[in-house]
Amino acid sequence: MDLQHTDKNYLWHPYTQMYDYQSRDLLIIDRAEGLMLYDEKGKSYFDTISSWWCILHGHNHPTITGYVKKQLDRLDHVILAGISHEPAIRLAEKLVTLTPTPLSKVFFSDNGSTANEIALKMSLQHWRHTGQPSRKYFVSLERGYHGDTIGTMSLGGMPDFHKEFADLLFTSFTIPSPHCYRCPMEQNRKTCNLECLQPFEVLLEEKGKEIAAMILEPLIQGAGGIRMYPPKYLKKVAALTKEHGIHLIFDEVATGFGRTGKMFAMEYADVSPDFLCLSKGLTGGMLPMAATVTTDEIYQSFYGPYGDNKTFYHGHTFTGNPLSASAALGSLKVFEEEQPFARMQETVPYLHKKMAPFNNLPWVGDVRCLGMICAVELVKDKKTKEEFSFEERVGWKIYLESLKEGLILRPMGNTVYLWLPISTTIAEIDEITERTYRVLSDPANINGWGK
Ligand SMILES: Cc1ncc(COP(=O)(O)O)c(C=O)c1O
Structure with a gap:
């Protein structure tokens, strides 16, 4: 051929x-x-x-191919809605162990875009369940990239990628990119006093009660041009979102699993989000898989008897696929062994x-x-x-x-x-x-x- x-x-x-x-x-x-x-x-x-x-x-x-081959002889795939299997169970437990304490519930999907999309939907629905339906807007960064679905494009700050789809995108708020080399506030790395966060502070004062969540890529805006910013920025964002009762979504799809020198980039700032979105390195890169890890507080707001309309109606055919979950377990084994x-x-x-x-x-x-x-x-x-x-x-x-x-x-x-x-x-x-x-x-x- x-x-x-x-x-x-x-x-x-x-x-x-x-x-x-x-x-x-x-x-x-x-x-x-x-x-x-x-x-x-x-x-x-x-x-x-x-x-x-x-x-x-x-x-x-x-090690990873060994895990996948072994799984292949046992169970290829099974629906993960009320039916479970060992690789997904073990992986969920491991991810909770690896992440900071408040993060304790794992929702699987297939790729980075869906991991983020799930966080957005969970955040929005959480506010409806807890009596704050006016919280329906999201905040993201210029030059941020969170995927190619309609929801994640709506929070994308990449005009080159997203402008053709403008008619489909929902309204959201955008704040300046913390691009230290081309500082939007004309500071440099030495003089920086996080002036680029002032627009966020103003937005929170004016519209704080209408905002569901803020999403960003910790420390590196990848597709936006590998723009790097200091941990103190992330720390301040975490403090501001906490102060205003807004969910914080960390998109660690690209930075997760060691690439930055720590397991997760957020560790540099010693902060933890309400939603941690993971993919790419989750399986060591071998098979497609993603996870949205969230808190018990969010989970509990969805928990209730049938008929309460609290169910999270979201899922994908290959959610938690046993082969992908085994690859992820294999990759985590490599972390232990090597x-x-x-x-x-x-x-x-x-x-x-x-x-x-x-x-x-x-x-x-x-x-x-x-x-x-x-x-x-x-x-x-x-x-x-x-x-x-x-x-x-x-x-x-x-x-x-x-x-x-x-x-x-x-x-x-x-x-x-x-x-x-x-x-x-x-x-x-x-x-x-x-x-x-x-x-x-x-x-x-x-x-x-x-x-
Ligand atoms: C930070 C970040 N979030 C989300 C995504 C989207 O992931 P996927 O391509 O798996 O949908 C990417 C992809 O590059 C990314 O870098």
Whole structure:
């Protein structure tokens, strides 16, 4: 079979302009091992984006595949509505153990968007059950990204992604992005006194009683451009939402499970939400699964005799799928067996050190890192921070050049990033950062910079 031809005939890829591949081959991956992906011709590529930020311990980790294979011989799938099974039960217990005390009930779904959507629906319904139906609006951040369903797009702060669907989206409130490199309040990291939270404070004073919940990605706005902000921001958001009795939803779909150097990014601020939304790394990246973890207080407001109209009418066919739940249990086993946090004591500072020289390139405005995630923001002018325009497509050229280097870099706009598995070794960091440097240090790859 001619895979290239057949792909182009039948497949429509996500977040991809298929026209770009009209006269160009797609990268067709045949197999994977550890950090490496291999194409049909056997050429290898470092998976520096962890296959859309989900692979945690490397591809095909034998412990996880072992858990899935064992489960496959026993129970493939069963409805999880009033019928249960051991992998879902065990996983729910483990997730409650891993998360802060108030979080004690787990609702499974299939992907990050649904994990967030469920939190929104639970929050809204909770306020109806508890006599505050006027709380029906949500607050989110500019450049926030919570998924591609109608609800999560309504709280998305990414005009490029969401503007075509504006007619479908519900009303919500948006506050400035805490983007320290391009501070909306014209502060810098040293002078910052969380001025960017003032609009939130004003909103809470004016509309606090109409707000159901605030949703945000702890410490890193991923799809918004790998924007990083300090733990003190998260701490203040938690204090403000508590003060005004508003639910707090942490979307840790991308940051969860160790990627930032702690199990959950919220641990840096020592705060806990009313809803914690998880996916991607939950199964170590092997199978689709998501979880919305919430408090007993929320759960109890839904609890009551039949006919009370308190049931949460939400569920998906594959909710709690036994194979996915087994993969998640396998991934948590790897945490126990391999102690990645101990290893990251060495690998994380090493990665950050290796990224520092990127700062010296004349077209690099900012290098920011947290845990195994590092971003390099490209600019036309370091002083003015002038951006490359959308039409200049610097990211596309870098993507194509990275493939030649045996890397998969998938820049977001003008931001090139590494989102590495937590298992990445020192030798792999050397190889990845050196290849990335070769791609980014050639002005020809940065739109012929300076010409
Ligand atoms: C922070 C965050 N939330 C939600 C999502 C949506 O997850 P999914 O693509 O699994 O629906 C993503 C995906 O990248 C994400 O980064």
